[in-house]
Amino acid sequence: MLTHLLQKLSHKPPTAVLLRRKTTSAEYVASRNRDPTFEKLMDKYKNLFKVIAIQDLILGTTTNAAAPPSVSLDFLNRLSQRLHLNRGATHFLRKYPHIFNIFHHPIKLQPYCTLTETALKITQQEATAINSTLPLVVTRLVRLLSMSVTKSLPLRAIFKVFRELGLPDDFEESVILKKSDLFALVDSGNEPNTHLLKLVGDIPKGELVAAVDNWRVVECCKEDCGVDRNEILYSFKHNYPPGMKLKRSFKAKVKEWQRLKYVGPYEAVEIGKKRKNKIGMMEMEKRAVGIVHEFLSLTVEKMVEVEKISHFRKWFGIDLNVRDLFLDHPGIFYLSTKGYRHTVFLREAYERGCLIEPNPVYEARRKLLDLVILGRRGLSRGHSEPTGVSQGEDGFTEEVKTDSDED
DSSP states (O other), X not given: OHHHHHHHHHOOOOOOTTOOOSOOHHHHHHTSOOOHHHHHHHHHHHHHHHHHHHHHHHHTSOOOTTSOOXXXXXXXXXXXXXXXXXXXXXXXXXXXTTTEEEEEOTTTOSEEEEEOHHHHHHHHHHHHHHHHTHHHHHHHHHHHHHHSTTSEEEHHHHHHTTTTTTOOTTHIIIIIITTTTTEEEEEOSSSTTOEEEEEOSOOOTTOOOOHHHHHHHHHHHOTTXXXXXXXXXXXXXXXXOTTOOOOHHHHHHHHHHHHOXXXXXXXXXXXXXXXXXXXXXXXXXXXXXXXXXXXHHHSSSSEEEHHHHGGGTTTTTOOSOHHHHHHHOTTTXXXXXXXXXXXXXXXXXXXXXXESSOOHHHHHHHHHHHHHHHTTTTTTTTOOSOTTOOBOTTSSBOOOOOGGGOO
16 A cells, blocks of 8 residues: 555656646746846836826716816725725826826915826827827737637627727727728627627738747848758747756757747647647647737737736636746846736847837837936926936936935
């Protein structure tokens, strides 16, 4: 009996190349290798997300056409807990005078908040950039729907990532209805009061090329390419966090995984057939990596909240925990847990905390981030623009940290 038990304990089932050892999800997240550049970037973004939430509330109000949109401080203070403003809305707004302007309403006779002229210009610049890139927006939606097994996605899931995809606020009218030859809104048979966005246009086979395939072509065309061209056929670009120890066994597993064939994000795949053997599991996992890699490539800032991308998991045919997928591949993705959320970045798209290939929408949003980093500085000189602010070696605006910076 004892011999039988020992044999049972010593038996190890086959696992995929890069799968982790058995730990709880929280332990796995806590044990990940940190990247100081991404952590510092997310430290800035966590306050930017709060600023954007308040900005959307202000811009969503209907006021006199002659007066800029505004909301009462009493209303914002009631939403403090939902907005994660630990010290209240008033304290938070006063930290960013280049973005928010607090004034006493002459008719309501109570304090109100509006956006500064500088912040309004940035929102207009972002809207102009989005409207000028509508053909790209259409392409992103086509690619997103093409990755779906049924060539359709829930409209509510797209609403959750409309900002990440650079869609206009009225994309239902300005994009979907105007492109009826490509898109159609249909009722979901399984869920009442749920609409699906369906791809009805005929997209020629081979027209949609994944971002990673473009990278492979560029790498193969380099004169100093040190990688076997047959080996790079199914490879992904890897860039590990600084200080991460890469053991010989880990490198061997990554090399084996890189050579593994897989079904691309725009290729048809048979769903419902469970693959229980080792190679089948590895191919499923690599296909999932290819899909989320392409998803991140389609976003404006090459980043997205993990909870948002999870809404697409079933529709993309991913039968894996996407958060663990990001942690299993630290050379491709970076997961940050700052700001009451889990956010994933596409590592290869960033250098020193900035996008390597910026776009107009990203540049407009970066200006708002610069105002967040600026904080209260410049007030004594009467500046309303983030002038005279130097940039650090890591690509971030230099900032003096004070006790009031954390909210």
